[in-house]
Amino acid sequence: MTDTLLHIDDLKTQFFTEEGVVRAVDGISFDVKEGEIVGLVGESGAGKSVAAQSILRLIDPPGEIVGGEVRFRDEVLFGLEEGPDGELRQRDEMLSNDEMRRRIRGREIAIIFQDPMESLNPVFTVGDQLREFIKLNRGLSKSEAKEEAIDMLREVGIPEPVERYDNYPHQFSGGMRQRVLIAMALACEPSLIIADEPTTALDVTVEGQILSLVDELQDKYDTSFIWVTHDMGVVAELCDRVNVMYLGEIVEQATVDDLFYDTKHPYTEALLDSMPRPDQTVEELNPIRGVMPEAIDPPRGCRFHTRCPDAREICTEVHPDCREVSDQGENTHKAACVKHDAFDVGYEFSDPIEIRAETGITGDVVTDPQEGD
Ligand SMILES: Nc1ncnc2c1ncn2[C@@H]1O[C@H](COP(=O)(O)OP(=O)(O)OP(=O)(O)O)[C@@H](O)[C@H]1O
Ligand code: NI
Structure with missing residues (x-):
């Protein structure tokens, strides 16, 4: 059996804005096992980045993690409990900000962002930045750290790493800069790397090269990954297991094969239908x-009901949790859709609903007319 590295339970992150409370991450649960690549997939605004950042407690005001638990091995990265006054408070075992900074971030869990220019300083050479990072985090001497930095550049496929060491970030292409960030993430040999759409800005060829590099490095170092993407093609190529997110929630959770060949949630189906495939012409694509x-202000009931082809009256009333829907055993395939027997709320006797016209062709934003809960 493989061990659980990261355990996320009912995690909630909200932004307290003037317009109201944004429920960006609204009770998600998933695990990452040792050596596994786990996908977090969904449309823009689903809450993927906020979820990724919440794991490392990188949420700034007006945002706040308001509930749930994040465990890394046997350490509590985030956890609340009810105090004697009935108010929620941080648990004693929860790591301090200082411990998060010194022991966890970068060393145990590294994060790679979409835009490498945000993580690389334009006024220092790529080599110097990598060397300083390694020196700081691994306590090596300057020359040892430089040697290690050059090795890492070679490892991630930068040609002529000795010469490239002295280049500035702007002298690197986008794909090469992402390779540098991967080198930086790997430099402390973390157990987990969280990658937030690092290949989205790259063209498909370069993206393909980076994905195979990650696959290779994952094999070699046995690093676990959380790979954030909106692209089901990337999921298919890279991931072992997948969590599909919609409006702050996980609506389906399965192995890649089950997700693609035994899809249980209409939103996942819609995502798969909208994905370009070699056996399809462009006209056959279904956005x-x-x-x-x-x-x-998420819709009442199932949050996807306003766009769902399978929606019935019951879907406007019942808010489904993400539960086991396969008969293959526990924790194999979960989905948050009441059309499955596991829910037993009378879906089959419920009338289909007309999807309101404004949610369809015109693509207008739909805010639910019913008052919130
Ligand atoms: N600083 C902030 N203040 C207010 N709302 C925020 C803030 N950051 C994120 N949000 C909101 O949280 C929700 C989730 O955003 P998030 O960036 O996690 O989405 P995403 O799935 O990563 O999308 P994308 O694919 O575009 O990166 C969105 O509704 C977004 O508007
Ligand atoms: Ni994002």
């Missing part, structure tokens, strides 16, 4: 109808 409602 998902409508746009995702705002996380500030």
Whole structure:
């Protein structure tokens, strides 16, 4: 059996804005096992980045993690409990900000962002930045750290690493800069790397090269990954297991094969239908109808019902949790859709609903007319 590295339970992160409370991450649970690549997939605004940042407690005001638990091995990265006054407070075992900074971030869990220029300083050479990072985090001497930095550049496929060491970030292409960030992430041999759409800005060829590099490095170092993407093609190529996110929630959770060949949630189906495939012409592509409602005022019942082709009256009333829907055993395939027997709320006797016209063709943002809960 493989061990659980990261355990996320009912995690909630909100932004307290003037317009109201944005429920960006609204009770998600998933695990990452040792050596596994776990996908977090969904449309823009689903809450993927906020989820990724919440794991490392990188949420700034007006945002706040308001509930749930994040465990890394046997350490509590985030956890609340009810105090004697009935108010929620941080648990004693929860790591301090200082411990998060010194022991966890970068060393145990590294994060790679979409835009490398945000993580690389334009006024220092790529080599110097990598060397300083390694020196600081691994307590090596300057010359040892430089040697290690050059090795890492070679490892991630930068040609002529000795010469490239002295280049500035702007002298690197986008793909090469992402390779540098991967080198930086790997430099402390973390157990987990969280990658937030690092290949989205790259063209498909370069993206393909980076994905195979990650695959290779993952094999070699046995690093676990959380790979954030909106692209089901990337999921298919890279991931072992997948979590599909919609409006702050995980609506389906399965192995890649089960997700693609035994899809259980209509939203996942819609995502897969909208993905270009070699056996399809462009005309056959089916974009998902409508746009995702705002996380500030999510629809009642199932949050996807305003866009769902399978929606019935019951879907406007019952808010489904993400539960086991396969008969293959526990924790194999979960979905948050009441059309499955596991829910037993009378879906089959419920009337289909007309999807309101404005959610369809025009693509207007739908805010639910019903008052929130
Ligand atoms: N600083 C902030 N203040 C207010 N709302 C925020 C803030 N950051 C994120 N949000 C909101 O949280 C929700 C989730 O955003 P998030 O960036 O996690 O989405 P995403 O799935 O990563 O999308 P994308 O694919 O575009 O990166 C969105 O509704 C977004 O508007
Ligand atoms: Ni994002």
